[in-house]
Amino acid sequence: MTDDMDLEQMFANARTQRDHLPDALSARMLADAAQVQAGRATMEPAARPGLWAQLRAGLGGWTGLSGLATACAAGVWIGLAPPDFLPDPVGFVYQQEVEVDLIFGVDETGILPGILTEDG
Amino acid sequence: MTQPIDAPNDAPCDDALLVLFANGDGQAARDLTTRLGPRTYAVALRVLGNRAEAEDVAQEAMMRLWRVAPKWEQGRAKVSTWLYRVTLNLCLDIKRRQRSVDLDAVPEPEDAGPSVAERLQDTSRMDALQQALMQLPDRQRQAVVLRHIEELSNPEIAGIMDISVEAVESLTARGKRALTAALSGRRAELGYDDD
Numbered sequence: 001m002t003d004d005m006d007l008e009q010m011f012a013n014a015r016t017q018r019d020h021l022p023d024a025l026s027a028r029m030l031a032d033a034a035q036v037q038a039g040r041a042t043m044e045p046a047a048r049p050g051l052w053a054q055l056r057a058g059l060g061g062w063t064g065l066s067g068l069a070t071a072c073a074a075g076v077w078i079g080l081a082p083p084d085f086l087p088d089p090v091g092f093v094y095q096q097e098v099e100v101d102l103i104f105g106v107d108e109t110g111i112l113p114g115i116l117t118e119d120g
Numbered sequence: 121m122t123q124p125i126d127a128p129n130d131a132p133c134d135d136a137l138l139v140l141f142a143n144g145d146g147q148a149a150r151d152l153t154t155r156l157g158p159r160t161y162a163v164a165l166r167v168l169g170n171r172a173e174a175e176d177v178a179q180e181a182m183m184r185l186w187r188v189a190p191k192w193e194q195g196r197a198k199v200s201t202w203l204y205r206v207t208l209n210l211c212l213d214i215k216r217r218q219r220s221v222d223l224d225a226v227p228e229p230e231d232a233g234p235s236v237a238e239r240l241q242d243t244s245r246m247d248a249l250q251q252a253l254m255q256l257p258d259r260q261r262q263a264v265v266l267r268h269i270e271e272l273s274n275p276e277i278a279g280i281m282d283i284s285v286e287a288v289e290s291l292t293a294r295g296k297r298a299l300t301a302a303l304s305g306r307r308a309e310l311g312y313d314d315d
Contacts, residue, residue, distance in 0.1 A: 007300055010249040011268040018162035018269060021153075025175050029157055029182045033141070033149035036186040040144075 134199035135192070142189040149186070156200065157182060159270065160207050166265045167211045169254045177214065181207045204270075204280045208262050215258055252302040256295050263291035264299070 059068060132140070134155070140148035160181050165174035184206055185199070192199075253261050259281070266277045267288070274292075278285045 004296070004300070007296060007303070010247075010303075013247075014166070014249055014269045015271070019158045021158040021161055022175065025161060025178060026153055026157060028175075028179050029153045030149060032179065032183045033153070033186050034146065036183070036189075037141070037144050037146070037149070040142075040190065 135194045138185075138189045138192050138199060139194070141186070142192070152185070153182065156185070156203055159200070160203055163204060163207050163265060163270060164211055166250065166253060166269060167208065167258075167262055168214060169250055173214055177207060177210045180210055201276060201280055204266065204272075205282075208280065211262075212258060248303060249299070252299045255302050256298055260291050260295040260298070263288055264295035267292045268296075 056062070131151075134152070137148045137152050137155075141152060157178065161174055161178040164177040164181075165171060168174050168177065181203055185203060188202075253264065256264065262281060263277060266272045266280065267274070272280070274285045274288045277288045281288065283291075
């Protein structure tokens with residue numbers, strides 16, 4: 001048993017035993033498999049939808065989501081380029097300062113009569 | 121050299137069986153157990169040299185296969201390669217735990233009944249080769265078992281052990297030399313002188 005041929009013979013003998021699986025071990029493996037399959041079957045219906053899916057459902061699905069997107073786009077557009085018949089929204093945010101020279105009676109802006117009339 | 125874990129030509133491949141298993145097919149579980157279970161157990165037994173531990177490792181390795189089935193990516197890796205790797209890692213975990221046990225805390229075994237050598241042979245039925253294998257370092261033993269008992273190719277062993285092909289060749293060569301030396305000194309003890 002000192003040369004490679006003896007060792008190769010021992011390897012060959014070992015290979016004849018490699019296909020044996022004890023019955024009890026095989027049964028345990030199959031029981032595990034059945035347990036995993038059964039667990040998976042009961043888990044699947046309970047799977048929760050993702051955050052995005054929940055948000056989409058809360059807003060009424062794709063129809064509601066597209067309506068919301070359209071409304072947002074229209075709001076941004078009106079804010080940036082308002083129609084002529086609407087006042088400039090920037091004027092509401094930043095109150096315009098107007099300087100009127102009362103001492104010399106020169107109203108270059110032409111708004112003084114209106115202000116005096118409103119105040120009585 | 122034959123391929124490990126052979127299947128008939130008309131039988132579904134391991135990948136396909138895993139898909140069937142993930143879909144709840146009980147026959148797929150039986151086919152996979154028949155095809156992969158024996159080799160998983162054989163490798164664990166040769167690497168660990170202990171029947172009970174080998175059974176635990178083989179069962180755990182197959183359990184991990186059942187659990188990974190729904191997420192298995194077909195074509196990414198061979199199922200058998202993946203299973204060999206899991207099995208060897210589980211074997212290494214056991215060996216590491218055994219080494220970490222404080223030997224001073226282990227009580228002396230009682231000296232009643234059969235001798236230590238007889239009990240080793242009776243309880244785990246280790247043959248001469250197995251006893252010599254157990255004297256090798258873990259990685260050498262793994263490489264020798266995969267190469268010379270499981271008959272895997274060097275590249276496949278390299279993939280399983282995550283080392284280079286050259287490293288596999290080195291491990292198996294050194295392992296064989298060590299086995300030859302260990303067995304040559306035990307010829308009379310093992311009763312081979314009568315052959």
